[in-house]
Amino acid sequence: MPQLKVTLRDVAAHAGVHPATASRALSEATRHQVNVETARRVVAAAHELGYEPDLTARTLRTGRTATAAVLIPDLTNPLFPPIVRGIEDTLAERDFTALIANTDNDTERERRVLRAMRARNVDGFILLTAHRNDETLAALIRDQIPVVTVNRTASGPDISSVSADDNAGIAAIVDHLVAQGHSRIAAVVGPRTLSTGRARYKAITAGLRKHGLQLPPERTAFARAFSEEEGRRCMTELLAGTDATAVVAANDTLAVGCLDALRDHGLTCPKDMSVTGFNDILFMDKLTPPLTTVRIPHTQMGVESARILLDQMLGRSAATTHAVLPIELIVRESTAAPTR
């Protein structure tokens, strides 16, 4: 019957050596300090007793927890699970664990979470929550704690980040619509306090300009959040005052809201209005009509961010990295040539 809790002393006693020797024998990095035969005995003893080092004790001594905090706005937003999955799997390869917390984009909640994570001595942070001028982020930088931002990027260039190529994505969307014959193109813009909202807004105007087109105010609606309700509201607003034949929504969730609004008004997509999204989250291929959107490599973004963070946490590289991952235009049935 195995002991309830096997400690290093047990292993040492079983192998007939001092705990210090046992410790050295069991760690890859210090094993060379120990006689091969002794090391073999210790390892055998550890195996036999089913020894598993107590990470708490190790942490207290070394200051490392082999844990990274992952801060996301809301896990129930389908954009995030694949990213988190990529992060967790990658961290696990190095025996690191992720501590996940939801912030709901709420500053107060973010502060609470940050404190809780720091009390737990996490070795690094992956932020999917960064807003411009982020207090949390600033605090981490100040204290020299490894950080990587994902999806949203923050102001400073001195923070590692991973993102999808928003510019290329929006450009692809605009090119596609123009190629189909659209010239009066409207936009449902995301919150400009978030880098994604801002960047994609700029990208749309830039993309249109390339084709000699403009984005006048009456064809622009500003969403206060990346939510279906806001998408619906914005589309309704646009329907009232514009003659646009296509709408570029800043993300899929907003696009779903746009489709809702069209249905509310008895209009059909794409006949009366083409609609596009961004991200290609789950089930976008099952909508009516299936949504034309931009696919970003969700899982890969998680993987990349975890890799960069691991490099920093393990001291392998202190270099600031900005990974911009390639996107893919996914043309489905929510876009078609204009009928007006």
Place this chain on the structure above:
Amino acid sequence: MPQLKVTLRDVAAHAGVHPATASRALSEATRHQVNVETARRVVAAAHELGYEPDLTARTLRTGRTATAAVLIPDLTNPLFPPIVRGIEDTLAERDFTALIANTDNDTERERRVLRAMRARNVDGFILLTAHRNDETLAALIRDQIPVVTVNRTASGPDISSVSADDNAGIAAIVDHLVAQGHSRIAAVVGPRTLSTGRARYKAITAGLRKHGLQLPPERTAFARAFSEEEGRRCMTELLAGTDATAVVAANDTLAVGCLDALRDHGLTCPKDMSVTGFNDILFMDKLTPPLTTVRIPHTQMGVESARILLDQMLGRSAATTHAVLPIELIVRESTAAPTR
């Protein structure tokens, strides 16, 4: 400028007392052992210095981590995020944190995860992964570690569990179909190694029997996983050999696969075949046609399970609880009266 790491000794020094006294003054449970005035001074000092106790050190001494492990098959399955969210929020109310890990229903991976979690001294486990005769589960029970199973239940009655009322849900589905005039009803059954697959299978036959109907082999398809591909395969199989007018899928993901298969065969739902799901995961209202399904209280299931686990971890109650939460039939457009 605040010190990088404020320790208990700093607080004690600042208040002019011994660390032991400071410790007692700061803990609710031992504060009465300390002079009120002294305690006030210590608390003031702690506040002033921004003291935050080091949870690692506390854990080493007390054996408690204020952490619970949450084992799920796969975070990217939309069934789980709302449950996890409920768990996290509820744990946070008591300053507990969740450690989430994906197992992919893989026994080997499950073992690895279990070891990692135990090395981290988690105080309890919430399993959304339990299969019948679960090795992981057995190990936890043996070592008297608090466990709650969610969604899937395990064999033993001595383990707390939270689940939705599968029987009532399936019964509601069957009643609904029969009321619409269906009598030849087929089923896409989930994996029988999982309690949900098994329970719903039994519930379907029971539900049909209540109406004097049967579920013959040619109207039964067995899915090897709760996946869209398997749903598609099973539906295809059924289409080949039966005259059923409705299909009850064991969950939404399978139902989505069924819809795929119908489309593949040029059939329309619900005209040619009614289809039902289970769980009412995200976007089931956006499918073509919107899916008739059973809504389970996802978030609430997470909340309940966390509550039960907290009770056990805090030693407030050792009683085994079996919570069965009420469901709701959601009738949409994937079901209609049979045309044959």
Place this chain on the structure above:
DNA sequence: AGGACGACTGCAATCGAGTGCACTCTGCAT
């Protein structure tokens, strides 16, 4: 022969908080 060096191993301190035990001191009763 004497010294130097290197390979191993053990000792003891450390990380930060919590807690049993012992001590001091005051106030009150005998």
Place this chain on the structure above:
DNA sequence: ATGCAGAGTGCACTCGATTGCAGTCGTCCT
């Protein structure tokens, strides 16, 4: 005056693993 209760505080050890330092022993060189 002596004793005693009890409040308040400090001392020292504990949790388990890691690591700087010092010691032991054998070997090799001059």
